[in-house]
Amino acid sequence: MEATIVDMVTTNEKSEVFPWKSFSSLIRMVRTMAYMRRFINKCREFALRKKQDPKNPKTRQQDSLSEEKIRIARTTLLKIHQEERRNVLTQAKFRNLNIKESDQDGLLRCHGRLRKSYISEEAKNPILIASNTKLAKLMIFEAHGPLHCTTGHAMSNVRQRYWIPRLRQQTKTAIRQCVKCQRLNNLPYKYPGTTDMPKRWVVRARPFQFIGLDYFVPLWTEDPTNEKRMAYWCIFTCITTHLIHLELVTDVTTTSFMNAL
Known part of the structure; x- marks a missing residue:
């Protein structure tokens, strides 16, 4: 005969009263507890009526869940939670x-x-x-x-x-x-690394030494003969100081643009 050593380990795992992990939202958990409470109350009422009138132990029709029942169900869940983890909370x-x-x-x-x-x-x-x-x-x-x-x-x-x-x-x-x-x-995808800022943004320069320009908002003007003509705004933006200068031009031709400069 050979002697065999057997180790026995006992753990005291306290089972949860309520299946917390079975729910994905708090409102579903609270409503489930409210239905559970209503079912328990209905069973108690059925047992009580059965003792009083064994031939007709019917219970009264249950109403829908009210705000008060939802509040009581939420309080019940909180009590169960604190009771299960009282050792941790204290x-x-x-x-x-x-x-x-x-x-x-x-x-x-x-x-x-x-x-x-x-x-x-x-x-x-x-x-x-x-x-x-x-x-x-x-x-x-x-x-x-x-x-x-x-x-x-x-x-x-x-x-x-x-x-x-x-x-x-x-x-x-x-x-x-x-x-x-x-x-x-x-x-949505990995963006490329940022590069250095342009030289014109970080080097000291005079106002409007580096500019960006564009035309915008065509509008109607009147010449000395009261004849309506279409004109445009030419906008000059200083890239360094962000100053803005506007010039009114009569058309979008090269000649008008050179005159605006």
């Missing part, structure tokens, strides 16, 4: 955030020094959200919104209600994952 490195549990909804909030300001109560005491989580990412995408806000604007929208540690880094990462923003901001 670490010593977050003590400076002055985290306290709210008396109204039981959520962990960051109590700052803005109580005397005229902003909303949610902005004064934002809800604490764990960083680098699916919920935080969806909140950033919601703040990024259909207008595709910039990093600073999206951060401002998030902090109207929530406080996410290391928000700027996560916001930049989320915006880089926005397909529409990448299509608009990224280059």
Whole structure:
């Protein structure tokens, strides 16, 4: 017989109550939670009516999701999120955030020094959200919104209600994952390297020593005999100083141009 050493490793993995990774938008997640709550309430009502009237345990017809039900569903998601990550959110490195549990909804909030300001109560005491989580990412995408806000604007929208540690880094990462923003901001192909500026732009020169010229805006004029004639403006632009000089010419012939010079 041979002795065999067997190593056994046990891990305590806490399963998630809610399937966070199954959703691509925050509104879908909230509405799913609202439907789940409505289903649970309907089952409870059915069981209660079955005890009261076993022969006719029908439940009442459920209404559509109201604003209040959506708000309750969002609060439920936040409670589940904070309960799953309470050990992380209550670490010593977050003590400076002055985290306290709210008396109204039981959520962990960051109590700052803005109580005397005229902003909303949610902005004064934002809800604490764990960083680098699916919920935080969806909140950033919601703040990024259909207008595709910039990093600073999206951060401002998030902090109207929530406080996410290391928000700027996560916001930049989320915006880089926005397909529409990448299509608009990224280059369609690799541009060639820039060359040196022309000599006439960087060397000291007299005004109108280097110029660009063009004709523009044909207009009608009258000669001393009150006869209408077409004329043009000849514009001289100094490339060095960006000064502009205008000359009125009667036509676009070489003779008129030489007279304008």
